[in-house]
Amino acid sequence: MADRPILVLGATGSTGRRVAARLSGAGHAVRRASRRGDVRFDWSDRGTWSGALAGVERVYLMAPHELPVDPDFVHDAVAAGMRRFVLLSTRGAAEMRDERLLAAEQLVRGSGVDWTVLRPDWFDQNFDEGFFRPAVLAGELVLPLGDKRQAFVDADDIAAVAVAALTEDGHEGLVHEVTGPEALSFPQALAAITRVTGLRVGFRGTPDDYRAVVPADLAEQQIEAWDALDDGEPTDTVARVTGREPKHFHDYVVQAWGSGAWRG
Numbered sequence: 309m310a311d312r313p314i315l316v317l318g319a320t321g322s323t324g325r326r327v328a329a330r331l332s333g334a335g336h337a338v339r340r341a342s343r344r345g346d347v348r349f350d351w352s353d354r355g356t357w358s359g360a361l362a363g364v365e366r367v368y369l370m371a372p373h374e375l376p377v378d379p380d381f382v383h384d385a386v387a388a389g390m391r392r393f394v395l396l397s398t399r400g401a402a403e404m405r406d407e408r409l410l411a412a413e414q415l416v417r418g419s420g421v422d423w424t425v426l427r428p429d430w431f432d433q434n435f436d437e438g439f440f441r442p443a444v445l446a447g448e449l450v451l452p453l454g455d456k457r458q459a460f461v462d463a464d465d466i467a468a469v470a471v472a473a474l475t476e477d478g479h480e481g482l483v484h485e486v487t488g489p490e491a492l493s494f495p496q497a498l499a500a501i502t503r504v505t506g507l508r509v510g511f512r513g514t515p516d517d518y519r520a521v522v523p524a525d526l527a528e529q530q531i532e533a534w535d536a537l538d539d540g541e542p543t544d545t546v547a548r549v550t551g552r553e554p555k556h557f558h559d560y561v562v563q564a565w566g567s568g569a570w571r572g
């Protein structure tokens with residue numbers, strides 16, 4: 309199993325890029341797949357799947373935002389010899405009734421081969437690579453989460469847990485809740501960005517604030533989903549699985565700022 313390449317889907321994205329880099333760094337052969345990856349893989353084009361799957365027994369399986377994991381993909385993967393799925397899901401999937409990711413979890417659980425599910429909290433990288441980057445640059449984030457605290461987690465720590473699950477034994481049949489070391493409210497996270505960068509980012513956090521800026525259907529759906537979230541307390545998953553403590557949000561900001569984040 310060790311000599312075969314490990315397939316990484318979403319290999320140009322926030323987590324996949326880091327999973328692939330960690331695997332390569334540890335000496336594993338990696339097949340980086342996505343529409344713009346080394347190997348072309350497109351969820352909407354089944355013709356691209358067989359090339360990605362050929363000769364592979366382990367996969368980092370992630371579905372891009374809004375897309376489901378296609379049951380045919382899991383079927384084709386197992387038929388092609390897949391022995392292990394490490395699936396990126398989300399913390400709070402059940403509470404938020406995230407049917408897309410709950411269905412993906414069910415697919416790998418029912419695949420008949422080894423599986424591990426990762427349920428990470430909100431990514432730190434949302435602020436510099438993802439959804440919140442435009443808001444940070446514009447100086448105001450609107451999100452109907454009020455003062456709820458979330459255990460923001462660095463994508464590097466998610467990748468480290470994913471690599472352990474892909475390359476070590478003992479993670480089969482487990483759901484790993486992957487978090488950072490502390491729970492912060494969004495205003496606290498934004499204040500950390502301000503302290504390091506000097507960028508001022510206001511926060512408006514009521515459902516009505518959100519309704520004012522997001523199309524009605526989507527707004528109601530997300531307000532309901534996030535309303536079901538509790539404060540996200542930290543877990544010990546990263547330390548337990550990787551042997552080192554997860555990154556603090558402050559250190560993520562320092563590192564991102566040092567790499568040129570939010571400078572236009």
Ligand SMILES: NC(=O)c1ccc[n+]([C@@H]2O[C@H](COP(=O)([O-])OP(=O)(O)OC[C@H]3O[C@@H](n4cnc5c(N)ncnc54)[C@H](OP(=O)(O)O)[C@@H]3O)[C@@H](O)[C@H]2O)c1
Nearest residue numbers: 318319320321322323342343344350351371372398430431
């Ligand atoms: N952000 C959070 O706080 C958070 C928290 C928990 C869970 N999640 C989950 O994490 C997932 C997103 O992961 P991420 O942040 O690592 O990804 P990401 O940075 O959003 O990148 C998406 C990746 O998917 C690829 N992709 C997009 N459309 C594709 C298509 N049609 N076919 C094949 N590949 C495609 C993209 O590459 P190409 O453009 O090259 O195709 C890219 O590599 C989502 O399912 C989300 O629900 C996110």
